[in-house]
Amino acid sequence: MNVRLYNTLTGQKEPFEPADPDHARIYVCGPTVYDYAHLGHARCYVVYDVLVRHLRSDGIKVTYVRNITDVDDKILKRAAETGTEPTELATRFAAAYSEDMHRLGNLDPDIEPRVSTHLEDIFALVQRLIDGGHAYLADGDVYFSVESFPEYGKLSHRDLGKMKAGASDRLDGAQTARKRHPADFALWKKSEDDAWGWESPWGRGRPGWHIECSAMSMKHLGDTLDLHGGGLDLVFPHHENEIAQSEAATGKPFSRCWMHNGFVEVDKEKMSKSLGNFFTARDLFDRVEPEAIRYFMMTVHYRAPLNLDWNLDGAGNVTGFPQFEEAERRVAYLYKTKQRLEGLPPKRVVDSDAPTPTEIAGFSEALRESLDDDLNMPIALAKLAEFLKAVNELCDGAMRKKGKAPRSSVEQAKAGFRALEGELGLGAEPADVILLRIRDRRAKVSGLEASNIERRIAERTEARESKDFGEADRIRDELAALGVELLDGPEGTGWTMAD
Numbered sequence: 001m002n003v004r005l006y007n008t009l010t011g012q013k014e015p016f017e018p019a020d021p022d023h024a025r026i027y028v029c030g031p032t033v034y035d036y037a038h039l040g041h042a043r044c045y046v047v048y049d050v051l052v053r054h055l056r057s058d059g060i061k062v063t064y065v066r067n068i069t070d071v072d073d074k075i076l077k078r079a080a081e082t083g084t085e086p087t088e089l090a091t092r093f094a095a096a097y098s099e100d101m102h103r104l105g106n107l108d109p110d111i112e113p114r115v116s117t118h119l120e121d122i123f124a125l126v127q128r129l130i131d132g133g134h135a136y137l138a139d140g141d142v143y144f145s146v147e148s149f150p151e152y153g154k155l156s157h158r159d160l161g162k163m164k165a166g167a168s169d170r171l172d173g174a175q176t177a178r179k180r181h182p183a184d185f186a187l188w189k190k191s192e193d194d195a196w197g198w199e200s201p202w203g204r205g206r207p208g209w210h211i212e213c214s215a216m217s218m219k220h221l222g223d224t225l226d227l228h229g230g231g232l233d234l235v236f237p238h239h240e241n242e243i244a245q246s247e248a249a250t251g252k253p254f255s256r257c258w259m260h261n262g263f264v265e266v267d268k269e270k271m272s273k274s275l276g277n278f279f280t281a282r283d284l285f286d287r288v289e290p291e292a293i294r295y296f297m298m299t300v301h302y303r304a305p306l307n308l309d310w311n312l313d314g315a316g317n318v319t320g321f322p323q324f325e326e327a328e329r330r331v332a333y334l335y336k337t338k339q340r341l342e343g344l345p346p347k348r349v350v351d352s353d354a355p356t357p358t359e360i361a362g363f364s365e366a367l368r369e370s371l372d373d374d375l376n377m378p379i380a381l382a383k384l385a386e387f388l389k390a391v392n393e394l395c396d397g398a399m400r401k402k403g404k405a406p407r408s409s410v411e412q413a414k415a416g417f418r419a420l421e422g423e424l425g426l427g428a429e430p431a432d433v434i435l436l437r438i439r440d441r442r443a444k445v446s447g448l449e450a451s452n453i454e455r456r457i458a459e460r461t462e463a464r465e466s467k468d469f470g471e472a473d474r475i476r477d478e479l480a481a482l483g484v485e486l487l488d489g490p491e492g493t494g495w496t497m498a499d
């Protein structure tokens with residue numbers, strides 16, 4: 001393995017070296033399940049999915065743990081607003097989240113721990129911190145004392161002396177007043193008798209957000225992880241606090257590498273609900289293939305911000321997402337190319353010692369090299385574009401009059417598609433299924449129904465059979481004006497939407 005990754009802890013790109021060279025133990029912070037996955041989540045989990053796929057393609061075992069935060073004050077608040085029971089709300093959104101991740105082509109993590117089933121582990125870790133003098137009780141709450149951990153701030157490169165409370169600490173004014181230092185954070189929060197909570201050694205309450213990730217990651221992966229990942233917004237305070245809790249408890253480094261992906265932005269601001277520039281993955285699934293969203297997320301380096309753009313009509317309604325539509329055209333091209341390759345007639349494929357174009361023969365290696373270099377997905381997509389062009393040229397050659405394709409080139413091209421699926425999770429669906437779906441959705445977006453188009457095609461076929469070529473041409477022109485292109489073939493007339 002020759003993977004180099006940017007490590008937030010050291011501020012450098014460096015070789016990724018798991019403690020056991022054959023087994024990488026990876027933890028990624030999962031979602032707080034009080035709403036649908038948005039495009040920021042989609043980006044984050046596509047990035048780590050590609051990382052896991054790439055390491056596995058390199059032949060090493062990966063244990064991928066991604067948690068679900070199903071106990072949190074945001075869930076409590078949303079449940080109260082909607083008149084739902086918090087556990088029920090969390091269960092419902094966890095299921096929706098899992099469905100969305102599958103549609104985006106993300107593999108399931110090996111372990112998906114939930115806070116609600118790890119309270120004993122959280123109790124044990126909090127107790128250990130109290131016993132070690134790193135945490136203190138205050139009126140039913142338990143706080144971590146940042147001054148007890150001299151290295152506090154080493155991930156986010158902040159100076160404790162200048163630090164105020166972390167913005168994501170989610171505490172009210174009374175809780176803030178109980179803290180010894182403004183940057184101290186809650187490990188356990190008191191719940192009133194009738195409120196959502198669990199009985200603990202410190203009374204009824206619920207865990208703080210940060211402690212859950214330390215408890216769950218160390219339970220499943222050991223005291224020192226090989227890599228801990230998440231969005232850039234988690235560096236401080238969440239990951240800083242995870243380091244403090246874990247290292248104060250064990251005395252060992254918590255993670256060898258820290259990886260963070262950039263935001264999805266709109267006009268250089270982070271996409272967020274409060275700014276009204278917020279789209280869920282589901283908003284987009286109605287408009288484009290989930291695989292196009294996946295593809296688009298790879299067009300920008302994972303550490304850079306990804307700027308989102310859309311079109312509005314005069315009334316301010318969203319009419320389109322040009323970036324996703326472009327990504328869908330590229331995904332369709334990928335599948336059309338795959339379909340052509342798989343559909344080459346056997347008599348056109350011959351044994352030959354003609355050399356295979358390097359864009360095909362070297363594609364798997366080119367993919368590996370680009371991902372080895374800090375998961376450079378834009379370069380991987382550039383290599384993919386060269387590969388697809390070369391595969392199309394191979395097919396063009398085979399389909400020319402008396403044309404042939406060398407068997408070794410065809411086999412290497414097929415191997416290239418397998419590498420693509422393994423490394424990037426692209427091209428995994430049956431081509432005919434996804435291409436039909438893309439076509440029908442595009443027709444619908446243009447205000448056309450597939451059944452109406454097919455009825456007009458049948459009428460054109462009838463006109464041609466009765467030699468009324470004037471009428472047949474009129475129907476063809478009418479459909480062309482609507483963006484529908486007809487494809488006459490030996491098995492009848494198909495259709496496609498023009499790009």
Ligand SMILES: [Zn+2]
Nearest residue numbers: 029030213238
């Ligand atoms: Zn976390």
